[in-house]
Amino acid sequence: MPRVPFPDLVSELHHVLSRQGVPEPRAALVARLFAENQRDGVFSHGLYRFPGFVALLKSGRLDPHAEPVRVGGLGALEQWDGRMGIGLSNAHAAMGRAIELSRQHGLGCVGLRNTNHWMRAGAYGLQAADAGCIGICWTNTIPLMPPWGAAEVAVGNNPLAIAVPRAGGPLLLDMAMSQFANGKLEVFHRQGRELPVAGGFDRAGNLTRQPGEILASRRPMPIGYWKGSALAVMLDAAAALVSGGQTSQQIGRQGTEYAVSQVFIALNVTALAGMDEIEASVNALIEHLHATPPLAPGEPIRYPGEGMLRSRRESLAQGVFVEEGQLEALRNL
Amino acid sequence: MPRVPFPDLVSELHHVLSRQGVPEPRAALVARLFAENQRDGVFSHGLYRFPGFVALLKSGRLDPHAEPVRVGGLGALEQWDGRMGIGLSNAHAAMGRAIELSRQHGLGCVGLRNTNHWMRAGAYGLQAADAGCIGICWTNTIPLMPPWGAAEVAVGNNPLAIAVPRAGGPLLLDMAMSQFANGKLEVFHRQGRELPVAGGFDRAGNLTRQPGEILASRRPMPIGYWKGSALAVMLDAAAALVSGGQTSQQIGRQGTEYAVSQVFIALNVTALAGMDEIEASVNALIEHLHATPPLAPGEPIRYPGEGMLRSRRESLAQGVFVEEGQLEALRNL
Numbered sequence: 001m002p003r004v005p006f007p008d009l010v011s012e013l014h015h016v017l018s019r020q021g022v023p024e025p026r027a028a029l030v031a032r033l034f035a036e037n038q039r040d041g042v043f044s045h046g047l048y049r050f051p052g053f054v055a056l057l058k059s060g061r062l063d064p065h066a067e068p069v070r071v072g073g074l075g076a077l078e079q080w081d082g083r084m085g086i087g088l089s090n091a092h093a094a095m096g097r098a099i100e101l102s103r104q105h106g107l108g109c110v111g112l113r114n115t116n117h118w119m120r121a122g123a124y125g126l127q128a129a130d131a132g133c134i135g136i137c138w139t140n141t142i143p144l145m146p147p148w149g150a151a152e153v154a155v156g157n158n159p160l161a162i163a164v165p166r167a168g169g170p171l172l173l174d175m176a177m178s179q180f181a182n183g184k185l186e187v188f189h190r191q192g193r194e195l196p197v198a199g200g201f202d203r204a205g206n207l208t209r210q211p212g213e214i215l216a217s218r219r220p221m222p223i224g225y226w227k228g229s230a231l232a233v234m235l236d237a238a239a240a241l242v243s244g245g246q247t248s249q250q251i252g253r254q255g256t257e258y259a260v261s262q263v264f265i266a267l268n269v270t271a272l273a274g275m276d277e278i279e280a281s282v283n284a285l286i287e288h289l290h291a292t293p294p295l296a297p298g299e300p301i302r303y304p305g306e307g308m309l310r311s312r313r314e315s316l317a318q319g320v321f322v323e324e325g326q327l328e329a330l331r332n333l
Numbered sequence: 334m335p336r337v338p339f340p341d342l343v344s345e346l347h348h349v350l351s352r353q354g355v356p357e358p359r360a361a362l363v364a365r366l367f368a369e370n371q372r373d374g375v376f377s378h379g380l381y382r383f384p385g386f387v388a389l390l391k392s393g394r395l396d397p398h399a400e401p402v403r404v405g406g407l408g409a410l411e412q413w414d415g416r417m418g419i420g421l422s423n424a425h426a427a428m429g430r431a432i433e434l435s436r437q438h439g440l441g442c443v444g445l446r447n448t449n450h451w452m453r454a455g456a457y458g459l460q461a462a463d464a465g466c467i468g469i470c471w472t473n474t475i476p477l478m479p480p481w482g483a484a485e486v487a488v489g490n491n492p493l494a495i496a497v498p499r500a501g502g503p504l505l506l507d508m509a510m511s512q513f514a515n516g517k518l519e520v521f522h523r524q525g526r527e528l529p530v531a532g533g534f535d536r537a538g539n540l541t542r543q544p545g546e547i548l549a550s551r552r553p554m555p556i557g558y559w560k561g562s563a564l565a566v567m568l569d570a571a572a573a574l575v576s577g578g579q580t581s582q583q584i585g586r587q588g589t590e591y592a593v594s595q596v597f598i599a600l601n602v603t604a605l606a607g608m609d610e611i612e613a614s615v616n617a618l619i620e621h622l623h624a625t626p627p628l629a630p631g632e633p634i635r636y637p638g639e640g641m642l643r644s645r646r647e648s649l650a651q652g653v654f655v656e657e658g659q660l661e662a663l664r665n666l
Contacts, residue, residue: 074604076409077439106410109440109600134571147622150634154625162567164574173567175560197558205628224556225530227508230637233622234495234506238467240614241497241602247614249621265598267442269574271407281573281580288582289480289566292487295538301483304563 003319004327010035013050016333020057022064026089033088037120039320041311042174044183045120047326053119054333061258062086062116068093072244076105079244082115084259091118091137092127095264099131102268112262113245122174122308124264125163129170132270135163140236140248142257145178146219148229153218156248157181158235163305166282167275169312172305177232178220185211185220239263336652337660343368346383349666353390355397359422366421370453372653374644375507377516378453380659386452387666394591395419395449401426405577409438412577415448417592424451424470425460428597432464435601445595446578455507455641457597458496462503465603468496473569473581475590478511479552481562486551489581490514491568496638499615500608502645505638510565511553518544518553572596 004012013031022030034053038046056062066085073079078097082090094110101108118124118139128135141156157176164171180188180199188195189211198207200214200221207221214220222228240247245261269278289301315321337345346364355363367386371379389395399418406412411430415423427443434441451457451472461468474489490509497504513521513532521528522544531540533547533554540554547553555561573580578594602611622634648654 072605073439074601075438075440077435077601077604079605102410105408105438106406107408107440107442111605134574147625147634149627149629149632151626151628154621154634162564162571164567164570171567171570173563175557175563179557179560223558223560224508224512227512227556230506230508231495233618233637234497234504237497237504237615237618238495238600240618241467241606241611242600244606247618247621249618267571267575268407268410271410272405272412272444273574273577278574282570285566285570285573285580285582288487288580292480293484294482295484296482299482301480301487304566 001321001323003315004322005319006035006039006316009038009320009322012327012330016050016054016330020054020064022057022086026064026086029092030086030088033092033119033123035320037123038322039312039315040122040308041315042120042122042308043321044181047322047330049119050330051333056116068112068115076101076108077242078108078110079242080110080112082112084114084116087116087118087260088123090115091124091262091264094262095124095127095135095137095266098264098266099128099133102133102266102271106271107265107267109242110264111239111243111245112264113243114259115262116258116260118262120174121159121161122163122172125161125172125174126170128266129163129165129172131266132165132275133266133268134165135161136265136267137161137263138235138239139262140239140246140251140260143248143252144182144220145222145229145232147233148222148226154249155229155232156236156251157220158232158239158248160235164282165269165275165278167279168283169309170305171282171303172308175223177222177228177235179223179228180211180220182215182220185215189215334654334656336648337655338652339368339372339649342371342653342655345660345663349383349387349663353387353397355390355419359397359419362425363419363421366425366452366456368653370456371655372645372648373455373641374648375453375455375641376654377514380655380663382452383663384666389449401445401448409434409441410575411441411443412575413443413445415445417447417449420449420451420593421456423448424457424595424597427595428457428460428468428470428599431597431599432461432466435466435599435604439604440598440600442575443597444572444576444578445597446576447592448595449591449593451595453507454492454494455496455505458494458505458507459503461599462496462498462505464599465498465608466599466601467498468494469598469600470494470596471568471572472595473572473579473584473593476581476585477515477553478555478562478565480566481555481559487582488562488565489569489584490553491565491572491581493568497615498602498608498611500612501616502642503638504615504636505641508556510555510561510568512556512561513544513553515548515553518548522548
């Protein structure tokens, strides 16, 4: 794959969004977020998703001019309405507001309803970590998984991100409640590969590593079986209550995914301890993981976010990976 | 198993704790918490653990007179030191304080360090839900799991609880990051039973459903493989930073588990919407789960906490299960 300097990639995406009528500074922000996802190696929510996003803009089902508004709250807990605007900029505004609240209150929480797909959960966790906060955020989705014991899809896979600040690069967890995202199942299926572990059930109800069987049965596996299923339900309930918005079930009734509910929490840990102290604690934790004997010689244990930070360093030094012809295709969107 | 009226059970435990010098009202609170765990069917953290708790009191390694103290904070985010007091009453005080903070600030968060085993994570989530808040809390532990790809135990299983308020009984998730707790592995092993799904690795590194193999290898499975491992690391880092306390690694250096770090968050959702509205939203979610076709006819999908609430109702109506001779043994502690 060719590599493109990061600023050039941002600029290319920015042009496309401006041409689609996305106002400033929103077009600049959304271009940067998509480019950062690609830079960090999260290809599933970078350029690969960008054409679909532009199609959504063209469809008129998403309002690029909509500003999220505060509709209620108490102290450091606020409810916002995303007014069916752009999911990425809505989420960025909501986490930005949670961070702002945490400056005064020590922590802040924003529930955001009537918003759209935020692409990468981790982006808003990282936003908080870059501001010296622990960031916790999650979203609900259209039903994508059967709850434990069910024959049919009925709960979202409700991605959750947690980020911890660190000068050398934050720790980041960014995970959906299904063992493998649908996109990943499709990639393995196209490549004719087995999953590394069981990723769901076949139509007969047996655990399988065959991605095609899971796509056919629509029975992806929740992480930890009953545990991930329950966590998905709890995140859904909490997102709907904190935002005053829709549950996964209500989103499912629409047929397509829009008007989702999200929660953004910023914990201002740098108000409790100096950044030096935080740094020392997090670095000790990393050193401990790196010093743990690995199962496979030469494959040291990684901390959450380590692979992402490596991709980022490589992208910034050598350029961001894009697929052959991908940029040219974007110019014609 | 015989059944004992709930108030009688509380009273029996209360007597034992008073005899061990636990002051009031702490003895009453700790007795109630242990009895409630038993009442709710969480036998692993009820009477089964009580003799060990009394032994800890006798050992002097835990100070029943220690009061937790606030050591720092900003607004709705506070750090408390548990001063090596009783884990259950410390945790109850910390969630109580988070709830109090949420009355003024919309949400509250307390980091608690130098505390001891809180027994059941869910107890403090339920405490928040009973006060009309979403409760989120977690603890770190001594290292109990190998992080993903590791040959040795290096991370805690760091139990997490999330509770959502509901007049008809809250939703509750209470889960460790390992697929099966050590206690559960031991029970299956003693009974000569296989686990329902793979619960870890044998010494050769193969997934296994044999509990004895996992106890021997000390390689229990994180939920969702690499995902649960990463979540455990993030919860540990966040607990240490928010509380200013020890990480799992530091606890591990002690040899036995004490002076752990915990986080308590209360989100005052009843300040955002009436309890009626919350009730309607949560009940709709429950009805949706119950209406989802099950895999096994006659085994409807359960919402998180449903089994617990059923145990509670039965215990209150018919008495709380205790093992034969268990109460008599308590009297002789």
